[in-house]
Amino acid sequence: MSSNTWGTPLTGRVAVITGASSGIGQACAERLAAGGAHVAVVARRAERLTDLVARITAAGGTALAITADVTDAAQMRAAADRVRTELGTADLVVNNAGVMLPAPVQELAVEQWQQQIDLNIGGVMNVIAAFTPHLLAAAAERGVADLVNTSSIAAQNIFPGFAVYCGTKAYVTHLSRQLRAELGPKNVRVSALEPGIVGTELQSHVTDAGALQWLAGAKQSMEFLTASDIAETVAFLACAPPRVNLQQLTIMPTGQLS
Ligand code: NDP
Numbered sequence: 001m002s003s004n005t006w007g008t009p010l011t012g013r014v015a016v017i018t019g020a021s022s023g024i025g026q027a028c029a030e031r032l033a034a035g036g037a038h039v040a041v042v043a044r045r046a047e048r049l050t051d052l053v054a055r056i057t058a059a060g061g062t063a064l065a066i067t068a069d070v071t072d073a074a075q076m077r078a079a080a081d082r083v084r085t086e087l088g089t090a091d092l093v094v095n096n097a098g099v100m101l102p103a104p105v106q107e108l109a110v111e112q113w114q115q116q117i118d119l120n121i122g123g124v125m126n127v128i129a130a131f132t133p134h135l136l137a138a139a140a141e142r143g144v145a146d147l148v149n150t151s152s153i154a155a156q157n158i159f160p161g162f163a164v165y166c167g168t169k170a171y172v173t174h175l176s177r178q179l180r181a182e183l184g185p186k187n188v189r190v191s192a193l194e195p196g197i198v199g200t201e202l203q204s205h206v207t208d209a210g211a212l213q214w215l216a217g218a219k220q221s222m223e224f225l226t227a228s229d230i231a232e233t234v235a236f237l238a239c240a241p242p243r244v245n246l247q248q249l250t251i252m253p254t255g256q257l258s
Contacts (some may be wrong), residue, residue: 222255
């Protein structure tokens, strides 16, 4: 990636996308592959990944399915080794797998707290541990690399009942800002994506009645973002000239207030 202009092609880039079996991750994989990137798609549901790889390949792209659990550090290290062997050094990591399980704090849904912490924080860190060597090597070789962490407007705003989810996303945003200070001087750009509501499977895991009611009301009152809207944003930031790091991106449905 040597161009100094906006819209640098994605051709030749090696992208890793976690949480690629649905929603934002899947859309990112399809968008980046359509732009010419070679993509490694990571999630637990093997069949979904196989179908995704088949679609990308049929469209003329290159994709590698890696069935793995991001909460398992060893599986992430193995994933990084496979990417190196089968696609090359990764220069774009979309660290995206996440889960949202709201419930009022007094219900002490501690298992759901832990699930969110393990995936949204632990999983994010396992991906960073496995792929930072790739990003540093790619940046040294090619002049720039990208780590894109999917946070949320939950990192900034107050949503009663969503405290643990919001806390995990605040972690992701602040971590991203800290990492940028360390990795930016080494030509690795770090971005935190902060979308408002996107219509995906994320909402389908919610069990809390109050949160479900709130989400249903939100759906009536506005048009949600689509996963493709977020994928376009990821492609846009990855195609910025190497001197430009879009560090924090808030992407709202036009009708969502906060
Ligand atoms: P989805 O539920 O559609 O996608 C979540 C993805 O994460 C799935 O591909 C799932 O695949 C994967 N995943 C879950 N657990 C693991 C695991 N242990 N190891 C590997 N992969 C895992 O939701 P979204 O696309 O909406 O969510 C993507 C990210 O966007 C999340 O971080 C979410 O917090 C964030 N976000 C979403 C918003 C929204 O409104 N939808 C708004 C703001 C942020 P599998 O089950 O196959 O492993």
